[in-house]
Amino acid sequence: MTDCIFCNIIAGEIPSCKVYEDQEVLAFLDISQTTPGHTLVIPKEHVRNILDMSESTASVLFSRVPKIARAVQKAMDAPAMNIINNNEPIAGQTVFHAHVHLVPRYSENDGINITYSVHEPDFNILGKMAEQIAQEVRA
Numbered sequence: 842m843t844d845c846i847f848c849n850i851i852a853g854e855i856p857s858c859k860v861y862e863d864q865e866v867l868a869f870l871d872i873s874q875t876t877p878g879h880t881l882v883i884p885k886e887h888v889r890n891i892l893d894m895s896e897s898t899a900s901v902l903f904s905r906v907p908k909i910a911r912a913v914q915k916a917m918d919a920p921a922m923n924i925i926n927n928n929e930p931i932a933g934q935t936v937f938h939a940h941v942h943l944v945p946r947y948s949e950n951d952g953i954n955i956t957y958s959v960h961e962p963d964f965n966i967l968g969k970m971a972e973q974i975a976q977e978v979r980a
C-alpha cells in the first residue's frame with residue numbers, strides 16, 4: 842500500500858469498479874456518483890495534477906478521454922456530460938493523483954451548477970493579462 846488511494850487502486854490493493862484499462866491509463870467509477878455513471882480517468886503514472894504533468898503524460902491521458910466519455914454516455918444513455926478536472930485544494934482537488942471527472946448529465950435541473958458569470962469585458966485589462974500569460978507559455 843502507498844499513501845495514494847489511486848495508486849492503490851491501480852495496484853489492485855483496494856477495490857474499484859473498472860470501466861477501462863490499458864498499460865498507461867485506468868478508468869473506474871467514482872464512489873461519490875455525482876450522477877449515475879460518474880467516472881474517473883487517471884494516468885497510471887503517479888502525478889499530482891495537470892499543473893505538474895508532462896506533455897507526454899497529458900497526451901496519453903487525454904487521448905483516452907473521448908472514447909471512454911462516449912462509452913459512458915452510450916451505456917448510461919446520457920444526453921450530455923461535464924468533463925471536469927480540479928487542481929489543488931482551492932479548486933476542489935481532494936485526491937492528489939491526477940484525474941479527469943466524466944460526469945454524465947441527464948437534466949438541466951439536476952442541481953449541478955457549473956456556470957460562468959459574464960462580466961462586461963475591459964479589453965485593456967484582458968489584453969495585459971493575455972500578454973503576461975502568453976509570455977509564460979513561451980518561456
Ligand code: AMP
Pocket residue numbers: 846855857870871872873874926927933934935936937
Ligand atoms: P477531486 O475532488 O477532484 O480530487 O476528486 C476526487 C474524487 O475521487 C472524488 O469525486 C471522490 O468521490 C473520488 N474517490 C475518492 N476515493 C475513491 C475511491 N476509493 N474509489 C473511487 N473514487 C474515489
Ligand code: ZN
Pocket residue numbers: 845846847848849886887888937938
Ligand atoms: Zn498515485
